[in-house]
Amino acid sequence: MDMIDPFGRTISYLRVSVTDRCDFRCTYCMAEDMAFLPKKDLLSLEELDRLTTVFIEKGVRKLRLTGGEPLVRKNVMHLVRQISRHLESGALDELTLTTNGSQLSRFAAELADCGVKRINVSLDTLDPQKFRTITRWGNLDRVMSGIDAAQAAGLKVKINAVALKGFNDAELPELMRWAHGRGMDLTVIETMPMGEIDEDRTDQYLPLSLVRAGLERQFTLTDIPYKTGGPARYVEVAETGGRLGFITPMTHNFCESCNRVRLTCTGTLYMCLGQDDAADLRAPLRASEGNELLSNAIDEAIGRKPKGHDFIIDRTTRRPAVSRHMSVTGG
Numbered sequence: 230m231d232m233i234d235p236f237g238r239t240i241s242y243l244r245v246s247v248t249d250r251c252d253f254r255c256t257y258c259m260a261e262d263m264a265f266l267p268k269k270d271l272l273s274l275e276e277l278d279r280l281t282t283v284f285i286e287k288g289v290r291k292l293r294l295t296g297g298e299p300l301v302r303k304n305v306m307h308l309v310r311q312i313s314r315h316l317e318s319g320a321l322d323e324l325t326l327t328t329n330g331s332q333l334s335r336f337a338a339e340l341a342d343c344g345v346k347r348i349n350v351s352l353d354t355l356d357p358q359k360f361r362t363i364t365r366w367g368n369l370d371r372v373m374s375g376i377d378a379a380q381a382a383g384l385k386v387k388i389n390a391v392a393l394k395g396f397n398d399a400e401l402p403e404l405m406r407w408a409h410g411r412g413m414d415l416t417v418i419e420t421m422p423m424g425e426i427d428e429d430r431t432d433q434y435l436p437l438s439l440v441r442a443g444l445e446r447q448f449t450l451t452d453i454p455y456k457t458g459g460p461a462r463y464v465e466v467a468e469t470g471g472r473l474g475f476i477t478p479m480t481h482n483f484c485e486s487c488n489r490v491r492l493t494c495t496g497t498l499y500m501c502l503g504q505d506d507a508a509d510l511r512a513p514l515r516a517s518e519g520n521e522l523l524s525n526a527i528d529e530a531i532g533r534k535p536k537g538h539d540f541i542i543d544r545t546t547r548r549p550a551v552s553r554h555m556s557v558t559g560g
Contacts, residue, residue, distance in 0.1 A: 230287050231288040232287050233529045233531070234475040234500075234534035235533075238534075240488055240489070241290045241520055242289065242291045243278065243281065244263075244314060245295065245491075246285055246295050246301040246494070247294055247297075247299045247302045247308065247494055249266050250301055251296055252298055252301055253331070254364065255353075255363055255365070263315045263449060266495060270495050272495060274305070274311075276511075276515075278311045278312060279496075279514065280492065281492075283520050286320075286420060290321060290322040290323070291322055292321060292323070292324050292325075294326040295310075298328060298331065298332070299326050299327070300326075300331075302494075303383055305342070308328075313343040313344045317344070323347075324343070325347055325348055325349070326348055328349070328375075329351050330351070330373075330376055331367065331376025331489070333348075333376065334377075334378045338382045340384065341382040341384055345481070346384065347384060347387065348379060348384055348386060349388075350372070351387075351388075354395050355404060355407060356400070365530060373457065377412075380411070380412075385413075386411075388415045390416070390417050391420055392417045392418065392435040393420060393436040394433055398440065401417060401443075402447055404504070405444075405466065405496065409470065409498070410469070414473070415473055416473070417473070417474070419433070419434070419476065420433050422511055428512070441475065447468075448466050448468050449467035450466060450467075451467065451515070452464050461476050462477070463475075474499070482488045484537030487534075490530075490531070496512075497509060497510070498537065499528055500533060500534035501535050507530075508527075508529065509526075510530075511556060
């Protein structure tokens, strides 16, 4: 039942954006005055459960819930609990999520109770004022309390930080020491050209090759084969004893090993984060109580998965590579 794309890659990882809404407005991700999808266009939680179940039956072994901010979706824990039955049956190896941390104090214990073992928390700075600047609406203390709650509940936390030139580049060593000091991995990510924002991404873009070179002047970084199922390449940091990941869609893409597809909260399936080609799964989902039409639509979509993305950031390419915002696709 495995899903195999035209380039022989097994698709075993599904990322599901349960909402495009977020309680932050991070400057590299969204415009401040965002127009979100009408709630009537969203799949119900029951429909999302049915869709994810079909993907699991077709070979998905890892499922990540994303957004927007997934924990602002009303009654989202009902969906988490429903999907967790596939962990109990052994059909799914891992259920996880990426969050900004703002709601973790409320939900961390229940996430752990549903079988979630680890989560990613997006955090670009430890400076409260800079945090407010980059998120526009965020409160760092609330995120820190959420991380505390997650670790207290037994969740393994990984910190994701987008590397932004002139904003947090000088702070990355401190962020790494802090994360590793709390037993958390840190992954740094290159900013990606998705959606119109209020700033010029060429001013933000920081190649991670430069970040690594800077870190190697202070730390001993050793490449290791550690993988979590995603695109990060990891090193071990001798001085801290922790792991540091690099996600480099711009300087060194990871398309050759891509095992992922992305489902939006409206039932649109994107076979590649960096391309606009997509498949409508909402129509076949609602056309029949059975899943044959839906399964066939998924097969047809996987058959169109491209070899790689079209991301580019430079002074001559002002328009984003894809028009949709990251919050729509879920990263």
